[in-house]
Amino acid sequence: MELIDGLLARRTTNGPFRPDPVSREHQHLLMRVAQAAPSHFNSQPWRFVLIENPATIARVADLSGQSMTELIDAGVFFERYRRYFRFSEAEMDERRDGIHIDRLPGPLKPFTRQVFSDAGLKLMRQLGVPKKLGEDNRKLVAGSPLLLAALLDRSEYRPGELSGFYSVFGLGAAIENIWNAVGELGMGIQFVSTPMEIPRHWEELGRLLQVPDDLELMAVYRLGYLPDEPHRPAIDWSSRHRKRLPQFVYRESCAQPEEE
Known part of the structure; x- marks a missing residue:
């Protein structure tokens, strides 16, 4: 049950x-946990790079922040992902998926429902929100x-x-094994997704990590030990609803939903 x-x-x-x-012991433990995952014919196709060099982390952070700023400023981010945002407890309770937007930067709070519209995007640009969110993103990665x-x-x-x-x-x-193991070590993990959204930034990240031609860079995550009092970011992208x-x-076929 534990x-x-x-x-x-x-x-x-x-x-x-x-x-x-993060201690070398914990890093290697997470790699062994990943290694224990199932794979087709035990092919173990995964490879991992553990990154602690402050200069490398700082550059990944810069790319993350720049990517977030570009995505927000161009309206690409909200256009691509607006289907996942919920603006009330009632909507969240009905859908049980996506992200409940109950926290926004102060200047945007009066415009919560309009924040993803063209007018909302224009207001965000005027208030410097893309740069603010980009800098928040950069700091999170840089501080990992x-x-x-x-x-x-x-x-x-x-x-x-x-x-x-x-x-x-x-x-x-393999990643899910890592994700489920970090809590036992007093750690947390988050997907560093924004560089993937802009091809040139993702390509630079691959060059930074010297990824050879026989490997494909799939994802980057940030990890670290959790503080005693967690701090919610300006926009909290998490949700515990399921x-x-x-x-x-479904039961037996897709024609019959399972009962609670």
């Missing part, structure tokens, strides 16, 4: 970490004592073939 309780208590850390370095890059072996990862699916499935299982059983589980 394992089950741990799985149900899983969290994503959207705030800052403590500055303490450990980054983790996840890669796949291209000899296994062949998009368009079943091997491509099997490889992504295996990497997902769909009810009838909303995602």
Whole structure:
């Protein structure tokens, strides 16, 4: 039951970490946990880069902040992801998915529901919100004592073939093992997603990590030890709501939703 309780208590850390370095023991433990994940024919297609060099972390942070600023300023971010934002407890309770926007930078609070409209985007630009969110993003990454890059072996990862699916499935299982293990170590983890949204930034990140041609950079995460009193960011992208059983589980066929 301790394992089950741990799985149900899983969290994503959207705030800052403590500055303490992550011990080598804990880093290797997380790698062994990842290694224990299932993979097709035990292919173990995953590769990882553990990043502690402050200069490298600072550059990844710069790319993350720049990416966030560009995405918000161009309206791409909200256009791409507005379907996941909920603006009331009632809407959140009905849908049980997405993100409940109950926290915004002060100048935007009166315009919560209009924040994703053209008028809202214009207002955000005038108030400097894209730069503010970009700087917040940069600081979060820059203040992380450990980054983790996840890669796949291209000899296994062949998009368009079943091997491509099997490889992504295996990497997902490995990352989930890490995600579920960090809490036991007093740590947190968060996906550093924004550089992936802008190809030139993602390509620079690959060059920064000296990714060879036989590997594919798939994702980057930030990790660290959790502070005693977590701090919520200006926009908190997390949500603990989960769909009810009838909303995602069926009995015998897709024609019969499961009952609670």
